[in-house]
Amino acid sequence: MGAQVDPAWWASGVWEGRPIREFLERRDVAATFRFLHARGVSYGTIAALVGVSPNRAAEITKGTRQVTAYDVLERIAVGLGVPRAWMGLGQDGTGDASRPLDGEVGASADFSSAHQRAGVRPDEAIAALARLRTGLDEALASSTVALRQLDLIEEAAGEHMRIYPAAPPRAMLSRLATECAEVQVLSRRRQPAAVQARLSGTAALLATMCADALMRLGNADEARLWYRTAIHAADDSSDSRLRVLVRAQAAMLPYYFGDPRQTVVLAEAALAVTAMPSSSAALAAAGRARALARLGSAEQARRAIVQARQMFDQVGDDDSDTAFRFPMKRLLFYLSGASTWLGDTGEAYRVQDEALRLYGPTPSVPIDPALLALDRSMCLVGDRRAAEAAASALDAVATLPETQRTEIILTRASDVVSAIPARHRGSETTELTDYVRACRERARTLAAGTAALDP
Numbered sequence: 492m493g494a495q496v497d498p499a500w501w502a503s504g505v506w507e508g509r510p511i512r513e514f515l516e517r518r519d520v521a522a523t524f525r526f527l528h529a530r531g532v533s534y535g536t537i538a539a540l541v542g543v544s545p546n547r548a549a550e551i552t553k554g555t556r557q558v559t560a561y562d563v564l565e566r567i568a569v570g571l572g573v574p575r576a577w578m579g580l581g582q583d584g585t586g587d588a589s590r591p592l593d594g595e596v597g598a599s600a601d602f603s604s605a606h607q608r609a610g611v612r613p614d615e616a617i618a619a620l621a622r623l624r625t626g627l628d629e630a631l632a633s634s635t636v637a638l639r640q641l642d643l644i645e646e647a648a649g650e651h652m653r654i655y656p657a658a659p660p661r662a663m664l665s666r667l668a669t670e671c672a673e674v675q676v677l678s679r680r681r682q683p684a685a686v687q688a689r690l691s692g693t694a695a696l697l698a699t700m701c702a703d704a705l706m707r708l709g710n711a712d713e714a715r716l717w718y719r720t721a722i723h724a725a726d727d728s729s730d731s732r733l734r735v736l737v738r739a740q741a742a743m744l745p746y747y748f749g750d751p752r753q754t755v756v757l758a759e760a761a762l763a764v765t766a767m768p769s770s771s772a773a774l775a776a777a778g779r780a781r782a783l784a785r786l787g788s789a790e791q792a793r794r795a796i797v798q799a800r801q802m803f804d805q806v807g808d809d810d811s812d813t814a815f816r817f818p819m820k821r822l823l824f825y826l827s828g829a830s831t832w833l834g835d836t837g838e839a840y841r842v843q844d845e846a847l848r849l850y851g852p853t854p855s856v857p858i859d860p861a862l863l864a865l866d867r868s869m870c871l872v873g874d875r876r877a878a879e880a881a882a883s884a885l886d887a888v889a890t891l892p893e894t895q896r897t898e899i900i901l902t903r904a905s906d907v908v909s910a911i912p913a914r915h916r917g918s919e920t921t922e923l924t925d926y927v928r929a930c931r932e933r934a935r936t937l938a939a940g941t942a943a944l945d946p
Contacts, residue, residue: 540570659894660704695724709898739775754782777825784832820849881919
């Protein structure tokens, strides 16, 4: 286990020529860990004592991760035998912010008494005021997030966005939950406006990914709540493009699991948030076109398709598989749905072929090509090619990895079955129906064996 911590070190120890107590009062955990290591305590032992992983302890020591969460600071004080008051922690362990710490009372009392005493020198009053200011500065500093820590949180969110489209949604939810928990802890503390705006922006992206994963799994109720959280966080960030993005993404949910009229409402709300053109606005316009087509509003849908194409020509993204980007293949994915619901099968086939060419023969985002194939199956039903439609739909589902055969895919496959007239349902339709049922049973089995999320 290595050398143990001697509680006497905190009273007498010196680090870099200064009492270690000064570092404790500033909650400088990195310096505290280095102080212990210099006295023969291994980083593994430190990590075990304070209840963090060895990797996290190393990040803290290097200064790449700053400790600000009250509960973690408590664990450090208890695990290392540091007097709680020296780190500005409540003696009762509740962290009650309404009860001022002894140092805070002392500074304010010093200043008050300095003013009230007769014959006090002005410099004494100024000195007392300076101590109060120093305490206030330290209180403000202790509640902020180090810029490097904020950068790391945003980098982690960016990495999740990079891998999200190709990853199984259930696995992503577990990873996203951990990041959401960290942002939640930091957001509960008072933060400067600029820091809080960045935290809220990251929270909006993480919540939107959670909502989308839940939607893919068919959990519409929870997805709706996460989209609501995402919209709240985006609005708090004051980033107009992010506000458009989360509303445009939220509009997908009622298209797949609800009333397409609500998709139109949400898409129009996204477009109304800002007059600034953006790729997210083009996404909202394309989603609106697809929903209008599904509702049978043919003329409105065709005008909306033109609007979406024009907006994309202005602000569309370059080719990318990162979450929330809107490149040409994604535009074509939406226009495929619009043309399919309009019954323009010739145009739909053309758009689908072009989109599949852009996704490539081995797409890194498997769900979009599968949904495009299911659009094609719906077109085949419209062209009275029922057997071919059922066979192609089954193939679209079966070629996906098992963890990607989620409810959003199975619902669209069921839509193909529903669209085939009863008199035209042959063995291929029966085989598709049975396969979808088996996939749902398998999905329930997999879900039952998955541990509850615990960030």
